[in-house]
Amino acid sequence: MNIKLIGVLGAFAASLVLIACSVAPPNPANSRSAMTVAEVLEHAPPSHWRQPDPNNLVELKLAQGSVLFELAPRFAPKHVANLKQLLAQHYFDGLAVVRVQDNYVAQWGDPMADSDQARDLGSANVELPAEFYRSRSGLPVRLINSQDAYAERVGFVEGFPIGTDGDRAWLTHCYGALGVARDVDPDSGNSSGLYMVIGHAPRHLDRNVTLIGRALRGAEHLAALPRGTGILGFYGDLSAGARIAMRNGSELAEDERNLEILRTDSSSFANYVAARAHRIEDWFADSVGKIGLCNVLPPVRNVKDS
């Protein structure tokens, strides 16, 4: 990936190089930038954006608005397949948000799940083997130059932030990450109870829960819900939370899924990482020179913006 240097170079850029080099050695995926973040996005050609496969989109519908997620079947094929089976049955329609723990997660599913009035899972599996991580081999990993608190190396696979060590690779709990709730038994999740990260990345959950995707749009509708006052942020009355419905993206009209994502294997994304790491915008008194994984999630825009 080449970093295109667009803009005014000269004395200012030269001093930037010194600042940048003192804090983070240049790296193909995270070098100094001569563009602002806005300029990088403005210059990204149409081919550097992709529209997600509708069959890997999921809509969570709330009265406040919809959250649109992209699924990551390469990381959690069984949990994604089970979710699609549940969606085909419209399993979630009329269920509810049962938990909103501040600076942590919002969780939804069947308020009666632990009772004899639990909704039937139909043809979906009740138990699934955990998919906490997978082999890195075969994955098109784009590493970024970041010192990470929780993983040896971090980067992206087809739009998803990941951690890796040795041959292991896993989806990370950045803001908007979509996970499968489970009990103490690691194999007790089945995609009928789901959660989304609404606060600072709880990265200690990485490799402890099966993540299946991330929010592309509308995460704020979950993040702004009233917090639960029970233990772990559960609502005292589980049935009192916001009512939900969920649909597979293939059931959405085109204008309900009219978004595109900056391709993480494009040079524009490398420029984006560089521009977020080395801030040249006038406002920045300190150009930073570093970047954290969850602070550089792939930009998403409406198709009509292009």
Add this chain to the structure above:
Amino acid sequence: MNIKLIGVLGAFAASLVLIACSVAPPNPANSRSAMTVAEVLEHAPPSHWRQPDPNNLVELKLAQGSVLFELAPRFAPKHVANLKQLLAQHYFDGLAVVRVQDNYVAQWGDPMADSDQARDLGSANVELPAEFYRSRSGLPVRLINSQDAYAERVGFVEGFPIGTDGDRAWLTHCYGALGVARDVDPDSGNSSGLYMVIGHAPRHLDRNVTLIGRALRGAEHLAALPRGTGILGFYGDLSAGARIAMRNGSELAEDERNLEILRTDSSSFANYVAARAHRIEDWFADSVGKIGLCNVLPPVRNVKDS
């Protein structure tokens, strides 16, 4: 700081050591734990908890509830003093939340600030020199063993999460951090416009804005507010946001400030960091072995809980 090993050791603990050593070398401030997080807090003696100085507490009152902040005058003496002057004048009463940007910040102040109807700052200063970082010397820094994306070393000073490199030390933008809004001019902040972090830590703001404290209680009342739909999450009508009032802690009744914070210079806090880094709770399939700064903020509890 000694790590007290309380609980069942033996084969299980021995395997934990191996896991811990392979990912994070033991360190006085972040070693392996034989206690769960809950056990650490349960065993912390009363002397390891402190009640904050009321004069360094600030209440932000919203219809939804109050947010209680602790100020950090050692890091931003001028901005804290100016805020106290404004509080003495009850400057904020009747002003509003003007911006809620999802996964970023909530900001409050005078909706008319940029007009000729701006509220008068009275005896407070209109401009202040930036206090983005300070000398580390003289600060009782407790480092933790964490690879940080944005700072050479990280740790705590009297309850506040900090970053440091060379002789510089600064407050960090973890969840709940309280900052002073500014314009492009680094010296344009004056504590009349404030913000709190409501999402994943925007650590690129470190050393770019003056931070003056952190939320101890009630951050959820800001985090759950409706997001603004204007640029940067500003409300279209700045005057339409949630009404606010602010008081210095010395004006609060005792039961409005009945909380205590685990002392970050105590062995219990070291145990807490260790227990958060090396998870031995049954639920954890992977004991993690690592910790991020913003994932180990000092616990706060009601005095009546003790």
